[in-house]
Amino acid sequence: TQLLEQSPQFxxxxxxxxxxxxxxxxxxxxxxxxxxxxxxxxxxLLVTVVTGGEVKKLKRLTFQFxxxxxxxxxxxxxxxxxxxxxxxxxGGPNAGKSTFGDGTTLTVKP
Amino acid sequence: KAGVTQTPRYLIKTRGQxxxxxxxxxxxxxxxxxxxxxxxxxxxxxxxxxxETQRNKGNFPGRFSGRQFSNSRSExxxxxxxxxxxxxxxxxxxxxxxxxxxxxxxLTVL
Numbered sequence: 001t002q003l004l005e006q007s008p009q010f011x012x013x014x015x016x017x018x019x020x021x022x023x024x025x026x027x028x029x030x031x032x033x034x035x036x037x038x039x040x041x042x043x044x045l046l047v048t049v050v051t052g053g054e055v056k057k058l059k060r061l062t063f064q065f066x067x068x069x070x071x072x073x074x075x076x077x078x079x080x081x082x083x084x085x086x087x088x089x090x091g092g093p094n095a096g097k098s099t100f101g102d103g104t105t106l107t108v109k110p
Numbered sequence: 111k112a113g114v115t116q117t118p119r120y121l122i123k124t125r126g127q128x129x130x131x132x133x134x135x136x137x138x139x140x141x142x143x144x145x146x147x148x149x150x151x152x153x154x155x156x157x158x159x160x161x162e163t164q165r166n167k168g169n170f171p172g173r174f175s176g177r178q179f180s181n182s183r184s185e186x187x188x189x190x191x192x193x194x195x196x197x198x199x200x201x202x203x204x205x206x207x208x209x210x211x212x213x214x215x216x217l218t219v220l
Contacts, residue, residue: 031207042114042200042211043153050207088153095209096141096202097166100153 002027004089006101014109016078021104023089024071030091032072033098034063037086046074048095079108111136114212116201122218128189131215135182135203141165142184143209144176147198156199159184191219 007022023032031050035043047056049065049072056063060083062075076083086105090098115134123129135142143166144156155168159178176186182203188195198214 033207033209035211040198040214040216042202042214045208045210048208090153090209092155093166094141094158095204095207096143096158096160097155098143098209099155100145102152 002029002091002099004091004099004101006087006089006104008104009102010105010107012107012109013079015080017108019076019079019106021074021087021106022071023073023101025091026070028069030069030093031095032065032069032089032091033095034072034074035088035090037088037103043086043088076106079106081108081110084108111138114201114203114210116199116212116215118215119213120216120218122220123191124220125191125193127191128187129191129217130185130187131199131201131217133184133186133201133203133212135184135201136205136210139203139205139210140182141204142178142182143202143204144184144186145200145202146170147200147214148196153200156186188217193219195219 034046037043052067052069054065060077086103088103090100092098143158158166178184196219200214202209202211
């Protein structure tokens with residue numbers, strides 16, 4: 001069974017600060033996905049990383065896939081209250097059978 | 111394109127009853143997956159269907175079952191409901207290595 005560990009579990013910061021969320025595993029993944037979820041709603045796909053060492057940017061969000069494809073990170077620059085939510089990483093043999101990390105609950109205070 | 115839709119959004123049942131949840135995937139997506147999300151266990155994979163066949167199955171008891179129709183729409187059924195089945199049930203449709211979630215069905219078992 002492939003497991004994904006996310007850290008930190010909770011993060012509370014002030015608007016304008018930077019932060020990094022980590023997603024680690026002892027297993028190799030063919031791809032990893034990052035999602036953001038708001039209470040009572042389904043996760044929304046932010047990005048998929050496929051190639052080891054890959055870096056993808058989505059406005060103020062930067063995603064990196066480890067060289068060995070066992071870990072990934074999400075960095076947010078100048079966080080805003082609208083970034084508040086549960087951030088989840090996921091991976092698996094195929095997208096339809098994904099293992100999810102436990103998530104990082106981010107709160108950005110104005 | 112319309113996103114993944116799930117019905118109903120909210121459901122209240124009592125122990126011992128059964129329930130059927132419905133999911134319509136994104137047009138053209140043939141893979142449909144179901145997940146259970148609870149505060150204690152996070153997001154856990156239930157099963158995946160592809161072209162009307164169950165392709166993968168998670169570690170859930172036989173009370174949890176599903177099916178997929180020729181138009182890719184899917185249903186999941188939970189029989190003999192238990193209090194611990196209270197959760198957000200999420201459906202997702204996949205294409206290549208990307209997975210898109212519906213808003214979920216919030217099931218409460220009393």
